[in-house]
Amino acid sequence: AQSVTQLGSHVSVSEGALVLLRCNYSSSVPPYLFWYVQYPNQGLQLLLKYTTGATLVKGINGFEAEFKKSETSFHLTKPSAHMSDAAEYFCAVSGKIYNQGGKLIFGQGTELSVKP
Amino acid sequence: EAQVTQNPRYLITVTGKKLTVTCSQNMNHEYMSWYRQDPGLGLRQIYYSMNVEVTDKGDVPEGYKVSRKEKRNFPLILESPSPNQTSLYFCASSLNRGQYGYTFGSGTRLTVV
Numbered sequence: 001a002q003s004v005t006q007l008g009s010h011v012s013v014s015e016g017a018l019v020l021l022r023c024n025y026s027s028s029v030p031p032y033l034f035w036y037v038q039y040p041n042q043g044l045q046l047l048l049k050y051t052t053g054a055t056l057v058k059g060i061n062g063f064e065a066e067f068k069k070s071e072t073s074f075h076l077t078k079p080s081a082h083m084s085d086a087a088e089y090f091c092a093v094s095g096k097i098y099n100q101g102g103k104l105i106f107g108q109g110t111e112l113s114v115k116p
Numbered sequence: 117e118a119q120v121t122q123n124p125r126y127l128i129t130v131t132g133k134k135l136t137v138t139c140s141q142n143m144n145h146e147y148m149s150w151y152r153q154d155p156g157l158g159l160r161q162i163y164y165s166m167n168v169e170v171t172d173k174g175d176v177p178e179g180y181k182v183s184r185k186e187k188r189n190f191p192l193i194l195e196s197p198s199p200n201q202t203s204l205y206f207c208a209s210s211l212n213r214g215q216y217g218y219t220f221g222s223g224t225r226l227t228v229v
Contacts, residue, residue: 032215034217043206043220044159045220046218049216103149
């Protein structure tokens with residue numbers, strides 16, 4: 001069965017510092033991988049995804065993530081944090097098996113705080 | 117604008133009073149799904165649909181029903197709501213087996229008293 005683990009339920013960084021949010025997955029075959037962001041009182045917005053091809057993927061708002069098959073990881077990074085990045089971030093995987101209906105399995109989420 | 121629209125955004129109801137949360141998408145997506153989000157438990161899939169008239173249970177289907185009579189609509193029905201169904205609900209849709217990622221609605225915060 002697939003599962004997703006996000007290390008750290010809360011991460012705090014200073015404005016301008018590197019953001020690193022960790023995500024590891026467990027799956028018998030490499031799944032599709034996603035990062036979503038949730039701002040307060042809003043739905044989830046897709047930041048970036050990896051489906052195939054280049055393992056370093058770039059998303060919106062300056063975020064990027066690297067798929068490392070050997071480490072079963074998909075960590076999210078941003079070189080310089082901005083106050084507007086404060087939100088909750090979810091890593092998710094989706095299986096490639098047709099009859100799963102593209103089900104997304106989410107990690108528990110990481111709340112990012114950005115200090116001035 | 118491409119979007120998933122859920123209604124209502126907020127709902128307070130009493131135990132046992134049937135309710136429906138509507139979900140509509142304008143992207144001609146085949147795949148639609150309902151999730152609930154609870155503190156400490158993350159997001160869990162309730163039901164999903166791979167196409168019109170094709171629905172199946174997710175991880176936490178008990179107490180919920182869905183229907184997919186039209187491609188664009190995927191309502192969530194609570195026949196007899198209970199307090200443990202107090203949660204934040206999200207509808208989502210995807211073009212093709214979810215490999216492109218899901219587009220999420222803005223959420224429905226349901227309180228059952």
